[in-house]
Amino acid sequence: MTTITDTTDSALSPVPVLRYAAFAQHGAGGNPAGVVLDAAGLPDSDRLSIAAAVGYSETAFLEAGEHPDVYRMRFYSPLAEVAFCGHATVAAAVALAERHGPGQLRFETPAGPVPVRTTAIAGGYTATLTSVPTRTRPAGADELEDALAALRWRAEDLDPRYPAHVAYAGNDHLVLAAADRARLARLDYDYDRLAVLMAQRGWTTVHLVFAHSARVFSARDPFPPGGVVEDPATGAAAAAFGGYLRTLGIVDPPARITVLQGEDMGRPSRLDVDLAAGDDRVRVTGTAVALPPPPPRPAGT
Template sequence: MVPMTDDVLRYTAFATTPAGGNPAGVVLDASALDDDAMLKIAAGLGYSESAFVTPGPDPRDARTRNLRFFSPKAEVSFCGHATVATAVALAERHGTGDYLFHTQAGEVPVTVDRGDGVLRATLTSVAPHVEDVTGDDLTEALAALDWPAADLDPALPPRIAYAGARHLVLAAATRGRLADLAYDFERLAALMHRLELTTVQLVWRESDFVFHVRDPFPVGGVVEDPATGAAAAAFGAYLRTLGLVPRTAELTLHQGTDLGRPGELTVTLREGDARVRVSGAAVPIP
């Protein structure tokens, strides 16, 4: 069974207008759907990910749900923007406050509040970690991106970061380097499949706590993700692990500008808590 069109909600996350941020499909009751049906819906929408909700351990509890994510090509372990979109969709129906999602990556608490007439969700990641990337894999990634090694920022060394999904973090030395993105889709996809990466998190540091980011997503069948909450969480863990920001910090990530879909993600780090918080608004797409 595939839901009727009206059963598939459309939201954009990390923006306050439908023209910005990252669109996601949301199915609030996917109980009757099998994996093939969910993948078909995600592929039909063409968004980088769509979210599918089923009842949690207590079906009567509207605030604890199971949540799965599908790109147009495959299931994804965790997706931040679709989590934010789902939380806001539920809050519109059940009120603001705390929600808990059971995902393939683990439990993800989300708090939704309202400010200036817009609902905003803050997700708390699963426990993150950061690992080295081999020289050969880095060389292959740069070749697929057509980025000379000299264009990297030596102050932000390449790493693979995880906070629910794996992302290769590469830092551009200039904003112009980040803006000029024309990569070999199949070559980068092959490397990402081998390393089990969800996106490549390309970043440029504007100031101590402000970054511009882009996320190629060929493994999901999408050239670029407009706003990537999972990568933002992983990037926050990366910065803290490498001592590049204070252990308590609030970071602003600008994403989607180069695609004409500007969005803003807030990443919060807390001393004594390894998990990373990612916040953003979400609004329905008419």
């Protein structure tokens, strides 16, 4: 049995906040998320304040549903509510598995129902989320021009095998593929300009990828709407990207795609993306590891 680490921080909020790194590799890296397992009756303003105090790209807030293993779930970045967040979903599912054992869960999110299966592995658990139905559309010429300018990329930096699209799996992500790994590594964008563009277009992240092979990709995700420069592991974007690959016929299901993210940030993360034949949803699998609470703040701060 896995030992549950106390990751709560009661100083931040009137309810316990758990901290997990989702999509970690070999127990390290991953994307930190806050998790509140019992947010019943918590006002929206308090949820936003808690997410801002935690400081991670997202914090998940759960409320027990009418049936066992069913939970209502909402997600907050430090700046606003987000319709869906993959890494916080995985973090919450693993937190529940540690307390109640592995099995099937169902999260009712603002984007729609998200089934999750947790599985025991050596030293912990994995969680596999099933996205809402995916869709994708070509990016408009003006959208692409504005995005490239904000990223400080040129048209020749793009891989023509992967057309620019806006892909959806609970929220929208602009998908751009770099022609070489070095271009992906040089992420130096105009934060304010991209933030304005993404707010205008309703994009949650810009999903920048490089194809190592037909089924292995490196990715980086600028995330100004969440108040952070970059997300180290983005389950929602990985699901949207899987739908993009399937819809465009780049990958034929059944297939597993591996997305390696966070490497350039020093937080290596792995997201396994499964595409099934005859299903417009996408499954994303990863681990999550408990993080210790932050050190106590000095008196008077």
